[in-house]
Amino acid sequence: MGLLSDPYRRRALSRLILRLNTPLCILCYVAGLAWFLGLAFHPFTLRTYMSENAMGSTMVEEQFVYGERALSYAREFAGHKKKAGGIPVAWLEKTMWNLGLEVYKQPFSRTLPFPDEARERYMVKGTNVYGILRAPRAASTESLVLSVPCSEGQQNNQAVGLMLALASYFRGQIYWAKDIIFLVNEHDLIGMEAWLEAYHDVNVTEVHSSEMLGRAGAIQAAVSLELSSDVITSFDVAVEGLNGQLPNLDLVNLFYAFCQKNGLLCTIQGKLQRTDWDTLPAYVHSLQTLLLMVLKQGSGRPQGDHGLFLRYHVEAITVRGINSFRQYKYDMSTVGKTLEGMFRKLNNLLERLHQSYFFYLLPSLSRFVSIGVYMPAFGFLILILVLKISFLQGQRLEGGDGRAPG
Structure with a gap:
């Protein structure tokens, strides 16, 4: 001085x-x-670790065995989607109702400031369909979300099928302490934003939608699933949200822990972690992964539907099933067990995820760089x-x- x-x-x-x-x-x-x-x-770098005690162990016995049922749902959904030329609202409502869920739909429309690239239209109209599984052991004060974007063509048909199979399995369990929302949103980010705005009773982006008829509790965490093949070779996780926001690191660690438990290969930025960390190629690999994360954060664009949850203080990630040239393949049962384990651990939360980092960089899924x-x-x-x-x-x-x- x-x-x-x-x-x-x-x-x-x-x-x-x-x-x-x-x-x-x-x-x-x-x-x-x-x-x-x-x-x-x-x-x-530091080794990742679980800060939240309620999620500190993966010692739960996953029992999901509805892999064939998931494929059956996927084929039915694909047929009805092709016939309807878009999201098959009536079929989804009927199927979710038969599974014992409270079913609601939400029509929405959005006037774009410029025409979209696919159809050169200024007005986008669509419908979101969601079902709520009420918790038998709680008073609907908290909830979890499993969402699937209804994309054009053959994309994400298997994701919808797996979501419905998980809903069928979850319906028979009695340990749920949080409501679970199964959401199929149309038009990707536009549909997700319409649903989130209606759910939280705000209007930020001038999306016009009908009043939300069914609500669960405050959303604690969300997982967006993207899956377009009957088998996968690896899971890729996307964490970058709107304006570079990131979910709590514990949620990423939870995904990595259950992938490790079930023997699933998991990647970030499309890159598989190397074991020869003390070599120059391994360093270059980690640097590329870290730089890709920095560039995606700098773009400000959400890398999946999960990115819109973050602006509402809801921790969320997007997981994508990848079917590549690798030899080992994993079926729907293995993927379903991984998601089941994640939701059972999130079900144990007594408060929002807050103990771990919100600002970090990931050179791999097992190492992180703090702020x-x-x-x-x-x-x-x-x-x-x-x-x-x-x-x-x-x-x-x-x-x-x-x-x-x-």
């Missing part, structure tokens, strides 16, 4: 900054860049602006522009 309060010392510091401004800026740039590149180095580690890299880069401003201000004062009139 004495250095800044003494006018002579302050003047000397200003002259030093003026004289060494360019070297200092270069030094800060190199330091910030080196710090950021070091974030992907394995010894500088306290990556912020110095951005601090060095921001310091360049401060130095440049000080340089320009010092030049102005040296030139006599800043002297008060006598």
Whole structure:
């Protein structure tokens, strides 16, 4: 403080900054860049861990065996969707009702400021269909959401089938302490935003929709499922939400833990974690994964339907089933067990997820970089602006522009 309060010392510091401004800026740039590149180095990262005690163990016995039923539902849904030319609202209502759910539909419309790329239309109309499984052991004060976007063509037919099979299985269990909402939304992000606005009784994006007739409790967590094949080779998780928001790290850790338990390969940014962490190719792989996450956050665009939940303070992720060239295939029963285990653990929550990190970077699913580690890299880069401003201000004062009139 004495250095800044003494006018002579302050003047000397200003002259030093003026004289060494360019070297200092270069030094800060190199330091910030080196710090950021070091974030992907394995010894500088932390191993992920579960902070929430209610989700600290995966010792639940998953018993989902409705894999064939899920495929049957998927084939029926695909046939009715092709016949209706869109989401088969009547068939979904009938099927969910037969499963014992409270079924509701929500028509919506949205006027776009510009035509969409697919059909060059300014008006988008659609219908969301959702069913609520009421908790037998609680008073409908809290809920969980499993959502599936109804995409055009053959996409996500298997996801709808698996969701209905899970609803059928969950209906027969008595341990649920939270309501579970099974949602099929049309037009992807537009339909999801319409449903969320109606559920929370707000109107942010000028979406016109009917009044929400059925509600459950406050939504604690949500999982958006995307699945377009009968078998998968891996699960990819998307975490980036609107304007770069991220879900609580415990939810990502929960997904990773149950994938590990059931032997499912899981990826982030489409990249599978390497085991040879002490080699140069492994470092480059981790750096690519981290950079992809930074770029997607910087875009501000949600990387799945889960991204819209985050603006309502609901922790959510999107999981995508990938069917690639890998040798090992996993059927619907294995995928269903993974989702069952996740929902059973979320069912144990006594409060919202809050103990783990909300600001982090992921070079892999087993390692993370916290905000306290990556912020110095951005601090060095921001310091360049401060130095440049000080340089320009010092030049102005040296030139006599800043002297008060006598």
